Amino acid sequence: MKLKRVLSLFDLTNIVIGSAVGADIYIVSAITAGLVGPLSILVWIAAGFAATLLALVFAYSSYYVPRVGGSFAFVSTAFDKFYGFLAGWSMWIAELLALPVYTIVFTNYLQYFLPLNIFYQTLIKGLFLFGLTFINIIGVKAAGRLNDVLTLTKLSPLLLIVVIGLVSFLQNPNFLSNYSPLAPLGFQNIGTAFVLIFWAYAGFELGTLPASEVKNPKKTIPKAIILGMTVVTLFYISINFVVYGTMNWQQLENIKLPLVAIGATLLGAVGAIIMTLGALVSVSGTDESGVLSIARLSYAMSLDGLFPKIFSKVLPKYRTPYVALTIQGIIAFFLSIFSTITGLISFSIFNLAFTFLLTCLALIILKKGREKELHGQNILPWIGIAICLYLLYSTGIFDKIVGTLIILLGIPLYVFFSPKEDIKHLKKLFVSEEMIMTRRLEHKERFLANFVRLVHRIYKKINNF
DSSP states (O other), X not given: OOOOOOBOHHHHHHHHHHHHSSSHHHHHHHHHHHHHGGGHHHHHHHHHHXXXXXXXXXXXXXXXXXXXXXXXXXXXXXXXXHHHHHHHHHHHHHHHHHXXXXXXXXXXXXXXXXXXXXXXXXXHHHHHHHHHHHHHHTOHHHHHHHHHHHHHHHHHHHHHHHHHHHHHHHHOTTGGGGGSSSOTTOSTTHHHHHHXXXXXXXXXXXXXXXXXXXXXXXHHHHHHHHHHHHHHHHHHHHHHHHHHHHSOHHHHTTOSOHHHHHHHHHHTHHHHHHHHHHHHHHHHHHHHHHHHHHHHHHHHHHHTTSSOGGGGOOBTTTTBOHHHHHHHHHHHHHHHHHOOHHHHHHHHHHHHHHHXXXXXXXXXXXXXXXXXXXXXXXXXXXXXXXXHHHHHHHSOHHHHHHHHHXXXXXXXXXXXXXXXXXXXXXXXXXXXXXXXXXXXXXHHOOSHHHHHHHHHHHHHHHHTO
């Protein structure tokens, strides 16, 4: 049973914005202030530029492959289902881990108004997650409309802070004094700050997941991603310009809720309340976007035989993947109880960077021999590869080890669920005489010159593809 095409450009743009603008902007500013000081504003600009370039890679890939599944569909089409599975698996893990993060943050913000014990915190987490799951089950159109409302609502308090902050900047000549010195802590923590800030921009990739439910996906998806990322980048840079100008970085690094503190500084107690409410709505909108999009990824992988068939079950009345939605809700609920925000984000960052890397490589293949010439499609994937490698490099040793293990754990799942002909193909690669001879030659030719020659041959084959 096919999914309904009911999502418009406006709906999908809001999914992109709603996926990116979440709790991150309400907490990351303070963390990065303690890492690099006011220099954070430049890192926000750099991360926004990098995220927009990667978003364009996804937009162009979705033009060539306008199918449900996002990076899984792109990589599968460019290479084969095994590499597509690795891209889909790592993305599924990364996005799934984000759901409990927002659930935890929502509960923490709620305690600004109402202190909660452990029992009520657990109850709120359950109601929050399964409420959004239920809305997505009864229909993607209803979920899209809810996301529209949440996205527009969440941007309002942020816009208020920007406007009032910029007016304060024009009236107060000492506003820029908080930017001096620009780098009081040096440059050694820029990589860590870049990773944390980039995670605040992440979410654009979710806009390509519900492709089978989008009207005119070839045109709508690229436009939605570009429009959404433009809005997100402008908002983030404007907001952080106000944040770092309003409050000294040494004060910021000791504050858990920086935008609430900025709201209180600019508007008093009313400002703090407005920003707290904005944070609750913002987190809800981000989690709703995630719930909507991640289920479509597992649905697509299940249809291709790479996930349990139960994930592709569609509720006849509403034509939504209700089993996938329910299972991810249950997993996210338990993770929100037994995991920490830091641990969840660390796994998410590494897996996302790996998925983005495979998607950039896929675009190099997808664009070959196509009639449509998209601006920058020849250079964008190579820039994207460099960005992804930097993200992977900038994560901690623990993140690299655990993230790699999680990706490798997906291989037994592929072997178990993949169609038998795919497994036979992989087996042939390992046992055929040609492949054995090739591996022997590769084992002998270890010198740098031979390695460079092999890389050059591969590059020529890709260009001639």
